[in-house]
Amino acid sequence: MAPLPTTFEPELLELPLFDDAHRALARRIERWCADRHGTLAPPTGADPAAHCRALRTELGHSGWLGHLGLEPGEGTDLRSVCVRRQALAFHEDLADFVYSIQELSASAIIRHGSEEQHRRHLPGLAEGTRAGALAFSEPGAGSDLSAVALTATEDGDGFVLNGSKTWIAQGDIADVLVVLARTGDGPGPLGLTAFLVDGDAGGLKATPIRAIAPRSWAELTFTDCRIGPDAMLGDRGHGYVVALDVLERARVTVAAAALGFARRACAYALERARARRAYSRRLADLQLVKSALAAMDVKIAAASLLTARAAWSADHGGEYGRYAAAAKLHATEAAGEIADAAVQIFGAAGLVADSPLERLYRQVRSLRIYEGPSEVLEMIIADAL
Ligand SMILES: Cc1cc2nc3c(=O)[nH]c(=O)nc-3n(C[C@H](O)[C@H](O)[C@H](O)COP(=O)(O)OP(=O)(O)OC[C@H]3O[C@@H](n4cnc5c(N)ncnc54)[C@H](O)[C@@H]3O)c2cc1C
Structure with missing residues (x-):
């Protein structure tokens, strides 16, 4: 290429x-x-x-x-x-x-x-x-983090962790993990506290998970994992607030990553459509291919502006939760659509295992799920109207 x-x-x-x-x-x-x-x-x-x-x-x-x-x-x-x-x-x-x-x-x-x-x-x-790693999700708590069940029980002047986490990026190589645990100070989200746990803590075991696109990804089990009193991150009972704050900022940056992927997929598609000949002309001269390329450009522009609005607002101390959700929702859905449309323009050549476009097609899929699936983001936007 x-x-x-x-x-x-x-x-x-x-x-x-x-x-x-x-x-x-x-x-x-x-x-x-x-x-x-x-x-x-x-x-x-x-x-x-x-x-x-x-x-x-x-x-x-x-x-x-x-x-x-x-x-x-x-x-x-x-x-x-x-x-x-x-x-x-x-x-x-x-x-x-x-x-x-x-x-x-x-x-x-x-x-x-x-x-x-x-x-x-x-x-x-x-x-x-x-x-570092962030360990929030569990087998029984993904979109709904208020259901986190891993327990942190007071023991002497520290805590003992028991339970499991899953889908943890860098979970198998992390030296320090931000762990969301139930201290039971209140019901649901009010009973959660965040802790910093060393990757080599006794009783913590990581099992790698293979992902659709290669990455360090793991399931974690905590068995009588002892942590000191200085491990608490933020106030006791404020773990849900810590998690939401981190996720809100992260959503804006996921939108920016989606933009990077989308611009690359669009560049591949444009190059291929200009080089490939069919019906005695270039693919790029066919009206329906032009329509696909134009749609990519408009989606990328909209995603760029939504992402810039959310990041600018966060940097200026504004309430940006709705903007962050809108940016991530649009940019990640657009990246998925654009990668798919690029494969369509490539035809069979877009489906060769481990080719740059096939890898990109797999890489963008997870963006619509982590840091808030699209449906959760729609809920946040609608509730803020
Ligand atoms: C590549 C990757 C990396 C990840 N890294 C981390 C990490 O580092 N740390 C971590 O803690 N977690 C991580 N996760 C987990 C991620 O945060 C969860 O996958 C995500 O929160 C969704 O939870 P779930 O997969 O359990 O889906 P569920 O909560 O079971 O939801 C399944 C589906 O139900 C639908 N749904 C959910 N809620 C609603 C709603 N309110 N209305 C309508 N539909 C809804 C959505 O379509 C959703 O995709 C990662 C996930 C992936 C894919």
């Missing part, structure tokens, strides 16, 4: 929703990704956990996690996180995956942790020497 066009639409970045710092960041990360294009992806059959470790080291070395440290400097705002995720997702799914999980777990600590927890965990997460 020919070289890809750039990740970002310059005209969109010129809008007053962005600052010069975002434009400079977009240029820097685009150049970094382009220099490594083709080397970030795991080789066929590679161990996803090992590749995630290698990518984390490289992201840390290159400074892309530096904003998560004790002295974060520039680029901590949500628009900057979105710029990084869009570029990484455009170039390599797994690089975006590693960046996003590291960012998610560190921001839970930054936003809800004590100074001591900051000192203990943030430097390693920012340098890429330690991996």
